[in-house]
Amino acid sequence: MADIHSSNKNGREVLTVSGALTVKHAKALKAALLKAVQNAPAVEVDVDTVVDIDVTFAQLVCSAHRMAADLNKQMTITGIEQERLSLMLGRFGFFRHIGCNDSTMKSCLWAYCQKTS
Amino acid sequence: MNDENETFDLDVLREMFRSEAYDLLSELESALLALEASPGDKEIISRVFRALHTIKGSGGACGFEAIAHFAHEVESVYDAIRNDKMAVTREIINLTLAARDQIAALFDEAYKKMPAESEVTQQIIDRFKSVLPEGVAPKVKKPAEAVSAAEEPQETYRIRFRPARNIFLTGTDPQLLLDELRTFGTCRVVAQLDDIPSLEKLDPELCYIYWDVILTTSRGLNAIKDVFIFVQDTCELSIEPIDIEGVLSEEHGYKKLGEILVERGDLSPVDIQEIMSKQKRIGEILVENGLVNNDRVEAALTEQQHVRDLRKNRQKSEEITSIRVQSEKLDKLVDLVGELVTVQARLTQVATEGTSALLMSISEEVERLTAELRDNTMSIRMLPIGTIFNTFKRVVRDVSQNLGKSVDLVLRCADTELDKSVIEKLHDPLVHIIRNCIDHGIEMPDERVARNKPRKGTILLSSAQTGSQVHIRIEDDGAGMDLDAIRRKAVEKGMIPKDAEPSERELIALVMLPGFSTASKVTDVSGRGVGMDVVKQAIEALRGTIEITSRRGEGTAITMTLPLTLAIIDGFLTRIGDDHFVFPLSLVDECVELNAAQSEKMGDRDLLNVRGEIVPYIKLRHRFGIQGERPAIEQVVIAKVNDFRVGFVVDHVVGGHQTVIKNLGKMYKGVDGVSGATILGNGSVALILDVPKLIQTVEREESWS
Numbered sequence: 001m002a003d004i005h006s007s008n009k010n011g012r013e014v015l016t017v018s019g020a021l022t023v024k025h026a027k028a029l030k031a032a033l034l035k036a037v038q039n040a041p042a043v044e045v046d047v048d049t050v051v052d053i054d055v056t057f058a059q060l061v062c063s064a065h066r067m068a069a070d071l072n073k074q075m076t077i078t079g080i081e082q083e084r085l086s087l088m089l090g091r092f093g094f095f096r097h098i099g100c101n102d103s104t105m106k107s108c109l110w111a112y113c114q115k116t117s
Numbered sequence: 118m119n120d121e122n123e124t125f126d127l128d129v130l131r132e133m134f135r136s137e138a139y140d141l142l143s144e145l146e147s148a149l150l151a152l153e154a155s156p157g158d159k160e161i162i163s164r165v166f167r168a169l170h171t172i173k174g175s176g177g178a179c180g181f182e183a184i185a186h187f188a189h190e191v192e193s194v195y196d197a198i199r200n201d202k203m204a205v206t207r208e209i210i211n212l213t214l215a216a217r218d219q220i221a222a223l224f225d226e227a228y229k230k231m232p233a234e235s236e237v238t239q240q241i242i243d244r245f246k247s248v249l250p251e252g253v254a255p256k257v258k259k260p261a262e263a264v265s266a267a268e269e270p271q272e273t274y275r276i277r278f279r280p281a282r283n284i285f286l287t288g289t290d291p292q293l294l295l296d297e298l299r300t301f302g303t304c305r306v307v308a309q310l311d312d313i314p315s316l317e318k319l320d321p322e323l324c325y326i327y328w329d330v331i332l333t334t335s336r337g338l339n340a341i342k343d344v345f346i347f348v349q350d351t352c353e354l355s356i357e358p359i360d361i362e363g364v365l366s367e368e369h370g371y372k373k374l375g376e377i378l379v380e381r382g383d384l385s386p387v388d389i390q391e392i393m394s395k396q397k398r399i400g401e402i403l404v405e406n407g408l409v410n411n412d413r414v415e416a417a418l419t420e421q422q423h424v425r426d427l428r429k430n431r432q433k434s435e436e437i438t439s440i441r442v443q444s445e446k447l448d449k450l451v452d453l454v455g456e457l458v459t460v461q462a463r464l465t466q467v468a469t470e471g472t473s474a475l476l477m478s479i480s481e482e483v484e485r486l487t488a489e490l491r492d493n494t495m496s497i498r499m500l501p502i503g504t505i506f507n508t509f510k511r512v513v514r515d516v517s518q519n520l521g522k523s524v525d526l527v528l529r530c531a532d533t534e535l536d537k538s539v540i541e542k543l544h545d546p547l548v549h550i551i552r553n554c555i556d557h558g559i560e561m562p563d564e565r566v567a568r569n570k571p572r573k574g575t576i577l578l579s580s581a582q583t584g585s586q587v588h589i590r591i592e593d594d595g596a597g598m599d600l601d602a603i604r605r606k607a608v609e610k611g612m613i614p615k616d617a618e619p620s621e622r623e624l625i626a627l628v629m630l631p632g633f634s635t636a637s638k639v640t641d642v643s644g645r646g647v648g649m650d651v652v653k654q655a656i657e658a659l660r661g662t663i664e665i666t667s668r669r670g671e672g673t674a675i676t677m678t679l680p681l682t683l684a685i686i687d688g689f690l691t692r693i694g695d696d697h698f699v700f701p702l703s704l705v706d707e708c709v710e711l712n713a714a715q716s717e718k719m720g721d722r723d724l725l726n727v728r729g730e731i732v733p734y735i736k737l738r739h740r741f742g743i744q745g746e747r748p749a750i751e752q753v754v755i756a757k758v759n760d761f762r763v764g765f766v767v768d769h770v771v772g773g774h775q776t777v778i779k780n781l782g783k784m785y786k787g788v789d790g791v792s793g794a795t796i797l798g799n800g801s802v803a804l805i806l807d808v809p810k811l812i813q814t815v816e817r818e819e820s821w822s
Binding site: 056 | 157201290295296307308310313314315316317319321322324325326328329330
């Protein structure tokens with residue numbers, strides 16, 4: 001069960017997501033991300049209370065981040081640094097030193113993920 | 118091969134595994150204690166897993182099936198932990214330590230024929246099963262599989278896995294396939310993100326990601342293919358070996374980034390040539406030129422790092438080569454070197470007494486070689502004292518937990534080396550002292566806070582070497598000794614008269630007398646009135662000394678001074694009549710002459726004035742009942758024990774002597790003041806004096822008289 005809640009904080013659109021962000025809820029997350037990135041000047045995705053993620057979550061957030069960068073908008077993610085989530089992202093192979101293209105070069109969301117072997 | 122030979126081979130294998138088994142248990146224990154302090158540390162979890170895995174694999178290979186299966190059960194729990202399926206808790210640590218002890222008991226049963234309680238194994242397994250979260254099915258291999266896998270060479274593969282876009286809709290999670298690969302060995306995974314479309318076009322239920330995996334495993338190509346068996350018709354999969362242990366690993370480094378990209382087909386050789394002419398970092402240049410994206414570079418760098426690390430580690434393990442030798446063989450070697458030193462002394466004596474220059478020259482050469490052989494042999498037996506220091510961490514943990522106290526053990530200078538036999542005999546006395554420190558010394562946490570001390574007590578265990586002696590110091594920051602209580606107890610027990618005014622040092626020394634304890638209650642840990650006297654005896658049996666200093670409210674420090682070795686020591690040879698006696702040279706402070714007039718001057722009390730200092734002395738001729746005429750001028754060898762100088766009167770001083778220590782045998786076990794014997798160059802026997810014991814005996818006799 002995932003819950004996506006949207007609010008405004010100092011002009012930033014804050015998407016607070018909780019529960020399990022897996023393929024089951026990927027459509028809902030995409031819709032919320034798309035709306036936020038298209039409409040707000042800055043987007044913050046708060047995953048502090050997320051208990052589970054899968055690859056669909058990671059690729060959605062990546063895509064949203066690229067779109068935000070192309071539109072010259074800022075997108076950040078909070079709560080991702082917690083060990084449980086960062087280890088999962090590391091397992092998916094999402095650790096990075098730099099971003100994947102020119103627009104996200106310096107702001108890659110996965111820079112803090114842990115490499116796991 | 119017939120049955121008899123198979124049994125023989127297994128016995129040989131078991132014996133070879135013996136010391137490794139105990140090393141593995143020691144590593145397991147220290148890893149568990151480290152894990153308790155940092156429960157989330159992946160590297161330490163891997164250490165625990167590796168130790169259990171090797172016990173399982175090697176134990177199984179040696180025919181210790183019960184041990185292998187037990188280790189397998191425990192390993193399963195750590196497999197779940199390293200895969201983030203459960204967390205490390207205090208209970209898990211306690212259970213694993215109990216499991217470690219049970220494995221040790223099972224090894225003891227096999228090697229030392231000491232019975233182990235077999236039902237404990239099942240009890241521990243049941244308790245482990247009760248803490249495993251529901252649905253956690255460990256994926257580690259059974260012992261027999263583990264053994265065969267361990268024998269195969271490690272290969273490294275480059276895998277690119279591009280699943281079908283609709284993989285999620287078929288109910289398959291690609292992550293589970295990657296997780297399964299991770300159980301095969303060392304694995305690095307890099308997700309490739311360049312196919313992810315813009316958000317508007319992205320169908321969130323499709324998979325746009327593909328993966329580059331570098332895997333080092335001994336499982337073989339077919340096992341890797343089997344992982345993808347259910348998706349192989351719909352996915353793009355390439356698996357290439359890039360490093361094979363012993364075949365493709367001649368170089369210790371690994372390919373350059375450009376070479377990897379060309380090999381992967383991500384870049385053409387022409388492009389790399391052109392780019393190489395520019396003097397920038399290859400990865401930057403390639404990305405700037407749009408030839409590859411950052412993800413490809415990241416994957417190639419990961420591969421490069423993985424194989425370089427692998428080869429570096431392989432090279433490192435090849436460099437540190439050593440062989441395991443049974444300690445009995447080493448003891449025999451030391452005995453033989455001892456004999457050789459004795460024979461060499463005889464040869465030197467004969468050569469010195471004779472007139473042959475050739476014999477003299479040969480004798481000198483033999484003397485030089487013998488000394489070198491002796492030093493080298495003795496150095497083989499030397500072990501860093503840290504080998505026992507580390508085992509005390511467990512003692513501190515268990516005892517402090519038992520007493521509800523919080524105590525840190527700090528080890529310092531654990532690399533000081535001591536003879537193996539001394540180290541073995543030090544274990545029990547040190548355990549006793551540490552238990553005492555926690556029980557009597559360190560206060561309860563609340564009490565410490567009330568006294569403005571850190572809540573956690575500290576025991577500092579350190580060692581240092583000076584000359585041929587090693588000093589071991591155990592220091593705590595606890596309550597210190599209550600000298601008034603010691604005094605009251607001593608009076609109560611009749612150890613000192615009511616009106617006696619003993620010095621602080623004398624009071625503390627009472628603690629080491631048999632039957633002395635000030636503890637108001639007897640605990641499982643200490644306070645039964647046996648212990649410090651036994652500790653003192655054990656240290657003295659090692660020809661060492663023990664000294665205690667204490668400051669009320671601040672703590673207690675116990676210093677042990679021990680000889681580096683028990684096999685050959687630097688001695689100081691003396692003679693009384695026709696008999697020879699050896700003093701340990703480390704205790705000898707100086708020699709002075711004693712003429713008849715001087716000794717008479719002091720009357721009945723055997724005291725000597727040495728440059729204004731009054732030094733008590735013991736007449737060894739009288740002590741050992743040696744008949745015959747005393748020389749007009751006798752010699753006094755002044756020894757220093759715990760900063761206390763005592764003289765020993767002998768007829769003549771011969772000088773320094775390499776002393777090979779021989780036991781006196783059971784018949785002379787009870788003889789006070791003599792700790793062993795040695796054979797001199799002329800074949801006669803000299804007694805080695807136990808100086809501290811001699812002083813104690815005389816002190817006791819004087820106090821009785």
